[in-house]
Amino acid sequence: MKRSLDTRVVLRALVVFLVAAVAVTWVLSAQSAATPDPVTVASAVSADAAAGDAVTGQAGTAEPSVSSEVAPTPEQTAVSDSQSRVLQNVFNGVVFGLMLALASVGLSLIYGTTGLSNFAHGEQVSLGAMLAYFFATDQPVGIPLTPLKFVIGWPLWMAAIAAIILAGASGWVQDRFLWGKLRKRGVGIVQQMIVSIGLSLALLNFLQWWIGPNRIRLSKSIEVRHQVGPIQVGNITLMSIAIAAIVLIAVAIFLQRTRLGRATRAVSDNRALAAASGIKVDFIIRLVWVMAVSLAALGGILMALYDNGTKFDIGAKLLLLMFAAVTLGGLGQAYGALAGSLVIGVVVETSTLWLGPDLKYATALAILILVLLVRPQGILGRAERVG
Numbered sequence: 001m002k003r004s005l006d007t008r009v010v011l012r013a014l015v016v017f018l019v020a021a022v023a024v025t026w027v028l029s030a031q032s033a034a035t036p037d038p039v040t041v042a043s044a045v046s047a048d049a050a051a052g053d054a055v056t057g058q059a060g061t062a063e064p065s066v067s068s069e070v071a072p073t074p075e076q077t078a079v080s081d082s083q084s085r086v087l088q089n090v091f092n093g094v095v096f097g098l099m100l101a102l103a104s105v106g107l108s109l110i111y112g113t114t115g116l117s118n119f120a121h122g123e124q125v126s127l128g129a130m131l132a133y134f135f136a137t138d139q140p141v142g143i144p145l146t147p148l149k150f151v152i153g154w155p156l157w158m159a160a161i162a163a164i165i166l167a168g169a170s171g172w173v174q175d176r177f178l179w180g181k182l183r184k185r186g187v188g189i190v191q192q193m194i195v196s197i198g199l200s201l202a203l204l205n206f207l208q209w210w211i212g213p214n215r216i217r218l219s220k221s222i223e224v225r226h227q228v229g230p231i232q233v234g235n236i237t238l239m240s241i242a243i244a245a246i247v248l249i250a251v252a253i254f255l256q257r258t259r260l261g262r263a264t265r266a267v268s269d270n271r272a273l274a275a276a277s278g279i280k281v282d283f284i285i286r287l288v289w290v291m292a293v294s295l296a297a298l299g300g301i302l303m304a305l306y307d308n309g310t311k312f313d314i315g316a317k318l319l320l321l322m323f324a325a326v327t328l329g330g331l332g333q334a335y336g337a338l339a340g341s342l343v344i345g346v347v348v349e350t351s352t353l354w355l356g357p358d359l360k361y362a363t364a365l366a367i368l369i370l371v372l373l374v375r376p377q378g379i380l381g382r383a384e385r386v387g
Helices: 007-032 038-056 074-114 121-136 156-184 189-211 235-257 259-269 271-276 281-306 314-329 334-353 357-374
Strands: 225-228 231-234
Touching: 074 121, 074 231, 074 235, 074 259, 074 281, 074 314, 074 334, 121 156, 121 189, 121 281, 121 314, 156 189, 156 281, 189 314, 231 235, 235 259, 235 281, 235 334, 259 271, 259 281, 271 281, 281 314, 314 334, 314 357, 334 357
Parallel strands: none
Antiparallel strands: 225 231
16 A cells, blocks of 8 residues: 655654744744843943053053953843743743644544544543543542542552543444444534534533532642753653653554554545445544544643643633644644644744733634645645546
């Protein structure tokens, strides 16, 4: 089977769009930073020269000059701080983009294999974080619709594994008893999308009723932060980066190197042709649902650790960014979702340098509109002939 994607295209797209995002941010932040005043610099130079003449002009008492480091001016300090903030925000954007990619890749795989834009995918992100809290917290928790209250208190790593497994099982249940039956009955994509909106609202209210509306924390330990050049990074952040990168690489290897991965790409390209060639389409779609919900749950857990807390509606707030990343990268393209997530993450985090935090998500949607005006199929999408 011919490979559907050239890895050089992926690397080229990532480099071009990340460099473009960083360049735009750098220019805008540099304009807002204070520039050195020429008059102040000239005055400082004149004062130094006058002081030197006074020393050398003393009769018979010429003493060797002692070199000393000149303290940086306030203007130089402001420029240095501005550059450090840019680098820190770019780094934060890459971290945020990796975590967003975990959920976006699953959303893209669902769209590629079924054609469904799943509006309930954001709640799968929240579900992962809520399940991890359920297993790890030292506060009394209960099972819905039962009067039982108990404390599980598992270590965080064990709670995260259990949450991902349960979330993946919920993906299997969804496709087995809901989406699979809708497909067999011939329900259209638009009607399925409306069902996903209803499922999203139901899950959102269920999570609020179960866990509560307050902000929760998965880990109460104080994060140790390290200074790496101009960038500050904590141990939890480093762990999250490593986990997200390993999982995304594993997904790429699965799609490119394994038999099931090639079957998944075949179903995404042409479901009828894949079925005619002997591929069990329903099994592949169910596998995609399990993998997509598991990835979303992992993204929700890592996002809760990165933000030092989460709420029941965190997935709903991230849903538009997921759709933006999937559309920006190319509908149905798993690698495109990764590229789009990194671009969205960098743009969102660095936009706070010159815009208010309330507008940072709007900048991501603005980038989406601009890119689609130039390349309607997205970064890695394939152009389709119309007419």
